[in-house]
Amino acid sequence: MVGENMNSKVAAAPANPGAPGPTYQEIVLSDSVRAPDGGVPEVLAPVRNVSLGTADISFERYISEDFFRREMQHVWSKVWQFACREEQINGVGDYFVYDIGSYSLVILRTEAGLKAYHNSCLHRGTKLKPSGTTGWTGDMVQCPFHGWTWNLDGTLREVPCDWEFDHLDYKANRLPEAQVSVWNSLVFVNMDLNAAPLEDYLEVMPAHFKNWWSYEEWRTRVHVQKILSCNWKTAQEAFMEAYHTPVVHPEMTKVVGDWNMQHDIFGPHTSRDLCPMAVSSPSKHHGMSEQDLLEGRLTRSVHDTSTAAIPTGETARSVIARRMRDDFLRDYEKDLSDLSDAEILDSLKYNVFPNLFVYGGPGLPQIHQVRPLGNDPHSCLFDIYVLEPLRPGEDRGDPVQMVQITESDSYKDVPGISEMNGLVLDQDTQILRWQHEGMRASHKGAETLSGYQESRIRHLHNTLDAYLASDQARE
Ligand code: FES
């Protein structure tokens, strides 16, 4: 089984030895509101990183059609992967089509819960629902070609001109299923019917996210999708390190840590980075005062944007965290008093192999999904969900419409995406095209990763290799 060896390799180790500036743990320990015992909150305390090697990683893994084919065959068809938010298929009969490579699943809600069916008619193969669609299918799934019809539970209901199909075994022609399971309002699918349950796959995620309120108490405010001109791993890896921040996002270095971000690896499927906000980057010598940090903050209060002098003994982090506690109580009746400043302010970004980034804490409520587009190793789909809390008893309402933008469109023009978030995403998506093109133009043919800050990129490739090896061994 993938990962037991890898788990044993991951042990506690100091965060980024040699990096300038304070460690993430030191920053949290200097906050005003910490754990009840005065220490780092239990969920943020684990420091889990160890060298996974130093060998260069071949660009073939990003650009080769053969490698991509192997990923599809041995990885994407075997792993749990995030498909959609549960709110997108809230009512009985609601469906969502999830595509990955040539595979396609219709995920739908029945009286008995969620089902995921392979999106191919048992008559002559037509897709039962077009790719990229979501909607309501009523109490049946009907093929758009000749009208074969299934009940929501997958049993075959009707075949037109049934007198011509005496040879058809109705019972055997129920829709073939994939596994579907929900964690924290996120719907996951797995085409391998023998795969272990989702909760095992998710490793630390359920335990860690218990510290923050359930994503079921949030609704999607913005869902935006962009096609990126790079391999799916290239896109993910830009969100697994902040080594590039001083060059690609110089605006952020005044108010966000980067080289001192903490990277933890928990098991084959899960890792995280903890990025301090309202501190300046150790990569630049901005000489920012606490007052400067307050005025330049990225995480901010909606109501109290004042830049009045920071009271003696307080920091920008403590002022911003206090204002956010006030905001959440006022706007959403959410009491954040049991959360530390760090949990409220910082970017606590978790990665679940192979396609999900999900943020803990209330400060940056976003979900990112990155997956291959069709069978092209040179492009991928990047979905961003921006969430907002529901008030107690508030109905979630209809799901928001997904906004599709082209590669050259700016995220800044998407309603609900903040100016700074849009700028950063534009900078990232621009550099990804250049990186992927450069991989194809490379004479060296491989990348040389840093030991700590890019360790989770190596971790991703190790997990990929473990799936490729374990599955091929069975062939
Ligand atoms: S292909 Fe589906 S009914 Fe004919």
Ligand SMILES: [Fe+2]
């Ligand atoms: Fe970036």
